[in-house]
Amino acid sequence: MQKVEGLANLCVLRGMARGSIVGGMNTKITACLMLGLCLLVPGLVDAADVARWTVFETSYQSAKGYTNAFVDVEVNVVFTQGGKKWVVPAFWSGGRRWTVRFAPPAEGQYQYRVECTDKANPDLNGPEKVLKVKPYRGDNPLLQHGFIGVSEDNRHFAHADGTPFFWLGDTWWKGLCKRLTWEGFQELTADRKAKGFSVVQIVCGPYPDEGFLKPSWENEGGMPYLNQAFSEVNLKYFDYADRRFKHLVDSGIVPAIVGAWGRGDCNSMQGIGLAGIKRNWRNVIARYGAYPVVWILAGEVGDETKWGQGPWAEVAKYVRETDPYRHPLTCHTGNGRRGAAGDVSLVDYDMVGGNHDQALAISGQTLAILTTACAKTPAMPVLVGETCYEGHMQQGFGDVQRHLFWMYLLNGAAGHTYGAAGIWHAGVEGDPGIVGAFGGQVYDWTTWKEGMSYPGSTQLGLGKKLLGKYPWARFEPHPEWAPGCYAAGIPGEVRFIYLPRRNIYNWSGPEVKGLEPDVDWHVYYFDPATGRTFDQGVIKATSKEKTAAPVTFSKNIPSPQDWVMVFERK
Numbered sequence: 001m002q003k004v005e006g007l008a009n010l011c012v013l014r015g016m017a018r019g020s021i022v023g024g025m026n027t028k029i030t031a032c033l034m035l036g037l038c039l040l041v042p043g044l045v046d047a048a049d050v051a052r053w054t055v056f057e058t059s060y061q062s063a064k065g066y067t068n069a070f071v072d073v074e075v076n077v078v079f080t081q082g083g084k085k086w087v088v089p090a091f092w093s094g095g096r097r098w099t100v101r102f103a104p105p106a107e108g109q110y111q112y113r114v115e116c117t118d119k120a121n122p123d124l125n126g127p128e129k130v131l132k133v134k135p136y137r138g139d140n141p142l143l144q145h146g147f148i149g150v151s152e153d154n155r156h157f158a159h160a161d162g163t164p165f166f167w168l169g170d171t172w173w174k175g176l177c178k179r180l181t182w183e184g185f186q187e188l189t190a191d192r193k194a195k196g197f198s199v200v201q202i203v204c205g206p207y208p209d210e211g212f213l214k215p216s217w218e219n220e221g222g223m224p225y226l227n228q229a230f231s232e233v234n235l236k237y238f239d240y241a242d243r244r245f246k247h248l249v250d251s252g253i254v255p256a257i258v259g260a261w262g263r264g265d266c267n268s269m270q271g272i273g274l275a276g277i278k279r280n281w282r283n284v285i286a287r288y289g290a291y292p293v294v295w296i297l298a299g300e301v302g303d304e305t306k307w308g309q310g311p312w313a314e315v316a317k318y319v320r321e322t323d324p325y326r327h328p329l330t331c332h333t334g335n336g337r338r339g340a341a342g343d344v345s346l347v348d349y350d351m352v353g354g355n356h357d358q359a360l361a362i363s364g365q366t367l368a369i370l371t372t373a374c375a376k377t378p379a380m381p382v383l384v385g386e387t388c389y390e391g392h393m394q395q396g397f398g399d400v401q402r403h404l405f406w407m408y409l410l411n412g413a414a415g416h417t418y419g420a421a422g423i424w425h426a427g428v429e430g431d432p433g434i435v436g437a438f439g440g441q442v443y444d445w446t447t448w449k450e451g452m453s454y455p456g457s458t459q460l461g462l463g464k465k466l467l468g469k470y471p472w473a474r475f476e477p478h479p480e481w482a483p484g485c486y487a488a489g490i491p492g493e494v495r496f497i498y499l500p501r502r503n504i505y506n507w508s509g510p511e512v513k514g515l516e517p518d519v520d521w522h523v524y525y526f527d528p529a530t531g532r533t534f535d536q537g538v539i540k541a542t543s544k545e546k547t548a549a550p551v552t553f554s555k556n557i558p559s560p561q562d563w564v565m566v567f568e569r570k
Contacts, residue, residue, distance in 0.1 A: 048129075051136040053143045053160075055101050055290045060114050062096040062123040069096070070233045071279065075124055077102070079112045079131070086324040090114070091286035094235050098124065101290035103325070104133040105146065105160065141252055142292040148254055149328060150348055154379040156414045156473045157328070157349070164473040167383060167415025168464045169199035169256060170457070171424040173299070174207055176241050178219045179433055180426040180448060185244055188423070191452050193251045196461035200248055201296065201385065201417060203258040204241060204288075205280050206268045208299055209425070209437040216433055230276030238287060249291050256294045258332065259284055259319075262301035262312060265437050269311050278318050285322050295319060296351065296385070297331035306330075306337050308344035316346040332385055336373025349414065350380055354387025354404065358396045361388035362403045362500075367411060371477075374412040381414030390456040391421035391446055399501050401456030402528045402562055405463050406498035410488040411477050418460055422451025455529075462531040466564070470494050482510045482565075492516050495567035498528075499557070506560045509553030512567070517541060517548040520570040525563050534558050538570055 050056040066072040075090040077100040090100040104110060110131040116124035136143050146160025157165040170192050175185065192200070205224070210216055212228050221236030248255050259281045260268040268277055277298075297305065297316050305312040312331065319329060328348040336350045337343070350373050355361040366387075373382045387404055388396040401418065408416050421444040425433040432442045474490050481487040482497045489495040499510050515521060523536040536556070542548055557563060 049132050049134060050104065051138070051143075052107050052133050053103055053105065053136055053146055053292075055103055056131060057099060057101045059093060059097050059099040060090070060124055060126065062098070062121060064118075064121050064123065065096055068231065069098075071231050072118075073121075073124070074117045074282075075100075076115050077112055078115060079104070079110050081106065081108060081110045088289070088324050089282055089286040089322060091238075091283055092233070092235075101287065102131075103147075103290040104131065105325075107133050107135055109133070140250070142249060142254065147292045147325060147327065148294055150381060151473065153473075154381070155412070156381055158473075165198070165254075166464055166468065166472070167199050167417075168197050168460060169201055169383075169385070169415065169417030170197045171386065171389070171417060171419035172200050172202045172426070173258070173424045174426040174433055175200065175202045176204060176219050176244060177207075177217060177426050177433065179216070179428045179431060182220065182240075182243070184448065186247065188448065188452055189247060189251050189253065192457070193253060195457055196464045197253060197418075197457075199254045199256050199294075199415070199417070201256040201258065203261070203299070204284050205259045205277075206261050206266065206272065208261045208263060208266050209434045210266060211435070212266075212271045214435060216431075216435055225276075225280075228272060228276075230272055230279050233283065238283070242287065245288055245291060245293075254292055254294060255288065256296055257284060257288060258296040258299055260298040260315075262298045263437075268298065274311070274314065277315055281315065281319050282322055285319070289323055289325055289327065294327050294349075295323070295329045297329060299332040301331050301333060303333045303335045303338070306333065306345065306347050306350070307340070308346050313346060320346070328381075330385075335369055336382060337376050337380075339376035345378075345380075348380065350376075350382040351385035352382065354384045356388050356392055356396075358388050358400045361396070362400060362407060367407055370408055370413060371411055383413045383415045383417065384408055385417045386419060387417075389419035389421055389424060390454045391451060392419075392444060393421075398455040398459055398529060399562060402459050402463070403500055405460045406528065406562075406564065407486055407500075409463070409467070409472075410475075410486040410496060410498055411479075412488075416460070418457060420446075420451035420454050420457065422446035422448045427451075459529055463528055463564075465531075466526055466566075467496075470496075470568075478514075481514055482512050485510050489567070492519055493569050495565075497565040497567075499563045499565065501562040502560050504560060507557045509557045510565065511550050511552045512565075513550045515539065515548040515551060515567070518543045521567045522570045523565065523567050525558060525565055527558070528562060528564050536565075539567075 069092045075098040077088050077090055079086045088100055088102050090098040093099040111128045113128045114124055114126045145163040148157055148165050151158035157167055219240045221240045222234050224237040226232040245255050260277050301312045302310050304310045330347045330349045330351040334353040336352045352369050352373050355366050390396050390401050405416050427433050427447050432445055434442055475488045477488045486498040518541050520541050521539040525534040
């Protein structure tokens with residue numbers, strides 16, 4: 001028998017009592033009760049029960065010690081079911097203990113065994129054990145439908161069971177730091193969940209706009225690493241980070257975890273080095289890969305990373321090799337894939353950039369970054385992962401956020417990520433959380449609480465809710481339907497037309513072309529700022545005609561702001 005620390009850990013070792021679902025951990029009292037069952041029931045000592053897609057966690061204790069256990073050895077646990085195999089990295093969890101977390105993607109029985117790069121260590125190269133997986137009975141959609149991946153049409157995101165997943169992201173780059181307290185983290189999560197956000201982009205590694213290992217990196221447990229090479233890990237930091245990531249998942253929100261940053265003033269490749277970045281990624285995958293997450297390799301790295309060139313490409317390959325679930329991977333760049341013959345694609349979804357200047361953000365040249373990426377083959381989901389933050393430099397407020405959302409969603413985007421001043425840098429009164437870039441100049445003194453209440457976040461949630469009433473995953477862009485607007489939908493079934501904000505006292509509406517003459521269309525305006533609707537009645541079919549005449553909505557807009565016009569087959 002392997003040596004253990006304490007009674008509860010004995011059942012952990014035997015895989016019985018410390019299986020945890022995302023909704024809660026078994027207590028040590030339960031562990032002790034289960035110990036008696038383990039000892040009394042023959043053949044049960046190596047078995048454990050866990051629900052599908054939830055986290056099974058168990059630990060291994062080594063009698064042999066290592067000078068620096070974090071880097072001296074690597075421990076994996078190999079899970080098998082039928083002909084399938086998952087090589088899951090374990091993380092060093094203190095002393096002489098390594099812990100593994102595994103989310104079984106199917107019901108039934110699994111076998112698992114521990115393996116170590118130190119083949120002479122019998123405690124970390126152990127015998128096979130059994131894991132029994134039952135159906136998930138909870139109500140968390142991330143666990144009901146399974147991990148997020150790419151849809152069959154390669155244009156959107158979908159759960160493992162094929163259910164479409166609508167990416168509405170929020171930007172919390174520095175959301176693990178202690179400026180955003182645990183209570184504040186819960187408050188912000190509840191606010192975003194209520195508004196319909198489904199993804200949070202968050203850094204677990206070096207922060208942007210800061211020097212390396214600055215005190216501003218700390219969370220309640222201190223620094224993530226104790227030296228700049230990332231070779232000495234601070235387990236307390238990651239224990240506190242665990243709590244935050246788990247809370248997001250419990251709330252039905254997918255963490256989009258960023259492992260590093262690559263911009264010139266905060267270039268992790270130069271400041272930390274390739275080996276340190278890989279160590280951080282292995283640690284992140286071991287701790288959070290068993291959650292429904294997606295990966296963002298690094299922030300603001302070169303476009304060439306996406307097609308397998310440059311220093312970050314090796315990190316991308318390493319993440320692919322280490323992650324047993326193959327969670328969707330991308331990198332945060334300005335532009336999309338090159339799409340040239342012979343390119344080796346290292347991303348599963350294409351994340352492109354917008355512009356922080358509100359005038360440029362909604363321009364045709366910025367939109368072309370997205371549409372050009374969408375046109376590349378082979379197809380993959382494309383979305384804008386960073387654009388004009390609401391309130392950033394006192395601009396980009398609600399009307400701009402609505403414009404960006406509808407502009408991108410009706411032009412082929414697989415989703416959209418919002419950002420707000422105060423939130424992305426976890427600003428608090430007296431400490432904006434920005435210390436490095438532009439000579440230490442502060443972008444915004446906005447606090448995260450102020451940013452949380454900006455109207456754009458509510459309005460994008462209204463847009464997501466409206467789209468959710470229709471088969472949005474089947475929408476395709478149709479700019480020819482309404483010149484001067486953004487339009488998309490399904491011919492003969494549904495049309496969405498977004499009319500951007502015009503000048504004051506301009507009530508003119510769009511001209512809608514190409515309506516199918518054999519369809520009765522019910523038409524209504526949707527106010528993207530408030531969610532109100534204004535019925536426009538029914539356009540009757542004119543089936544005797546081969547093509548229907550254009551319909552002009554002249555001076556028929558409730559007010560001169562921006563509007564969404566919905567045509568639905570009656």
